[in-house]
Amino acid sequence: MDVGSTALASTAPDSGGPRRRRWIHLGFFAVWGPGLCVMLADTDAGSLITASQSGAQFGYRMVLPQVILMPILYVVQEMTIRLGIVTGKGHGALIRERFGRGWAYLSSTTLFLSVIGALLTEFAGVSGVGELFGISKWITIPIATVFLLALALTGSYRRVERIGIALGLAELAFLIAMVMARPNLGDLAHGMASLPLHDPDYLKLLAANVGAVIMPWMVFYQQRAVIDKKLSTTVIRQARHDTAVGAVLTQLIMISVVVAVGATIGLSNSGASLNTVGDIAHALTPFLGEFGGTVLFGLGMLGAALVAAIVSSLAGSWGLAEVFGWKHTLNERPSRETAKFYLTYALAHLIGAAVVLASLDLVDLAVDVEVMNALLLPLVLGLLLMLEAKALPPQWRMRGPHRYVTWVLCAAVIGFGLYMIPGTLHW
Template structure:
């Protein structure tokens, strides 16, 4: 290894890089939540490898949007809700945060249900396990500081990666001769555009923007309290690398989920994922006797990471926007997710799972307010200082915004 390569490697693994690691990676792993897992699996069952091209392309908007969220946090050392409230008023901050709170109530339900289904595969009834998961979830987010909650989630993110890789290993790769192995499928039909929009909706969710904006600032603030200070430009470079690596990994995980469920009978129907017995019966002949358990571990890990990350991001966003005292955050955590727990226990799981793809498309529209706000803040030199968006970066961001929103519009238009 030459001297230049060795120097670059040392910088990539430097102490400040390792100390800052966490927020961008976790929010990307939370992007591969239970709803994304199911959406990617249904895409594979319906279109085979057909949307692999899309998932790879989506690395770009995912990186661009989350990079700006992290940049704002580094420039201000504050969460997005607080920045909006202090500079644009409480009403604007509420308009930006409330759609996230509404969507998160539905998302909680899917995450709890995903975890419950994974546990049912292992023989544990969700009627008993979901209340336990809820208590664990609340204890983590209310009793631990962010840095303490981050560590176990990093370990769980590795379990998620291993489980997805194992799922594909047991499933195997489709032969090139198969009509389902085409990774560049273009099919101008309503069903195709619907799945395309659902996968776009799975890429960026409102809570992700709030989480990375708040968690990055908290991380830097905690570091400064123990005497570790990193210059803004250096912090941005580290955050960008972590965000890019996380964006690539999470989209590759979506690809793996799509490939693992290609050709699985009945998986194109949402209700398939609500019946653990059916999952086992269909997966075993194709992917082996361990496949249901591997799927169960994967969806439990995906759901749990998302559960904690959504809870933190959503509560931070709401509390910052409404100027709620940090001492009262616990109330937001409890009240926001409790309805989802009740709904999962009393509503037929098939009914909730059937909403997944529609929710993913709806999420795209809820991105409008926070994404516009990111752009407004990012170009405001008084707020951003030397980290203000350049014209080139601003143009790229707006192009990604139009791309994301237009897919949902096309999906709705073609479905009417």
Template sequence: MTRPVPRHRRSLFNLLGPGLITGAADDDPSGIATYSQAGAQTGFGLLWTVFLTTPFMAAIQIISARIGAVTGRGIVANARTIYPRSLVLALVALLCGANVINIAADLAAMGEALRMLIGGPPHAYAAAFGLFCLVLQVFISYRRYAPYLKFLTLVLFAYVAAAFSVDVPWREVLAAAVLPHFPPDADYWFLVVAILGTTISPYLFFWQASEEVEEDNLKHLRSFSRSPQRAKIRLTDISIDTWIGMALSNTVAFFIIVTTAATLHAGGVTDIQTASQAAEALRPIAGPFTFFVFAAGIIGTGLLAVPVLGGAAAYAVADAFGWRSSLELNVLQARGFYLILGGATALGILLAFSGIDPIRLLLWSAVINGVAAAPIMGMMMGMVTSRRVLGDYTVKAWLAWAGWGATVLMGLTVVGLIASLFLG
């Protein structure tokens, strides 16, 4: 039996994998638009959502990863063992619907970003981006090109630099980050649900669980069937990878809100309606390259996120029907899986032609993810606390509390939105 690699010989770089990719994909065009609108509309008023969601976000992603790593199967395949088939299929349909809308929103934003740079038809660009993502996934392993796309997302740290290039009242920022307030305003609650929906997104749960399975299969780890020591090391690696990915993701989110609040909101722009308006938040640091930097962030994160959205839907449907599912297989080896992947992307392309304003579509996709998240998270918590699913590796202590806390938080924000609509 192969002995586990001693801890001192394992570099941090080798530990980073699905968690880091998931975190990078979380700051997709929908996230950028949502955080930008939050900063423009409420100033620093919604910073508390980013601060509050970080531990919950990390916990639910660690839980997702544990399901895949321990069982060697995706979330839906495990759900079939303890939940009625009708409930599982309903949640899969909910996920796929949310993902298709998110794909459409991301593609529309990518098309608009390119139009902002070079002119031309944004819908044609959106379709080209969708087809490009699909071709890459079919003919090239995602894990081969995803690391290169991560470098494109580094431009999002321009928001961090921009925040230190303008006059920011940091005491006010700190107070807003730790002291939430809950006005009975529908627009405010719409943004709360949107932020939580784009931060704690259902598609990320399914993606990371399935990618942990892929990781184990490629490296032939089988940690949980070999020894408790290997299993403990594997769970530790998952936690480190996920915490780093989620922390980086929410750091970017935090500074997008700070920067847009200090530039757009402070300048009287309280409702972002176009991509060019959103881009203006970067002008203090990017100057004449403002549109280029903004477009690079939108397109880079979109190229990273669209395959994740389509892949998550494909994994879920394939697991629901017992089909072979892996991005490491070719089309002939996993026909059903790639059919769903292609279908989700194609529907997203068609919806991107709907004529709905890209910024509005991005916000609505975030809200839909927020509404879909709570029931899916509840299903997952039932699995990770069940010995029938995870055996000796059920979650305990803080992780279980944090997972249920995240589920309750998502549910309460949706209730808050519904209540504000009636009160308003």
């Protein structure tokens, strides 16, 4: 019996009283995971670096966009829940089925670009955290790579999900750092009311923040994760709650980084050179102390990088397998049937690790990757909206205000992405 059936059975009328309520809560808890995991991965090393740059350069003026992005993030990922649970098919498979191989190959290209970009920033983040504590990247990167490869061989999606969430919760350290920074609430309110949209540097960072929140690989991941977790239509409401809580949490983490850096570096030294994870941590240390500036920042960054490496690489492997018709699931150990899926997962990590060991400028890379994600969003969201309207039975499609709000929010993101393309590409 799958989780959805279990939850349905647990909600059937009985006379169990407290015992019945306990089983209901357990059933609900069993449904949670895909949304929380993908949202914690959303706040990855690249996103956190982008948030740090935003706080350092523009103080609190990037906080309001983070708040606005909460509902946008939720409505996008909520569509993947319904598509995955109702159709039982992943995002790439649905695109190939509904729109043909050409569109499927194009979507897999956007997925490949965003996943490789994400993995580069995650491994660079792991390297940077190691160097904070005097550990060479030639030690931290191989250890992280072996850990990530071994994780996929456990033969259980649920186990991978639990480990990912546990790692991602380390990001809560940034909330503590924000409190330690003691932001002035009056200045925070003033900054939120001031958006310098005329400034091209602000617009580029705004695009990076949009790309840091809605990433192509997130769509592929959550749609497949609800399938591997064997969720049914009886628990879609609980799956939505999982996603909503995750959307709020991930944006609170982004806000905490913007505020912590804005209240410290942004006020005293907005022109500080922040080219590595170490630069950011060392710039925070005079304000937050060794514990806040190094330990908390390093712990949060490491957790963010590892959970995002897990989720993005799985999304890429699942998505490519769906487009090319390979068998793909984490609930089976490697075999001849699943060899291509697992090989893709392994190669993504090995390529990312090798490139980072060749040395990269993390901050510039992170911002550029997130800007690239924002530029890819018109295609990603356009296909997602069309699938929602065509692939789902009528009773599972959006209706009324829900439909109009979702289309307006997605249209705003698509329009912003299209607007940014000429300037970003220097046309």
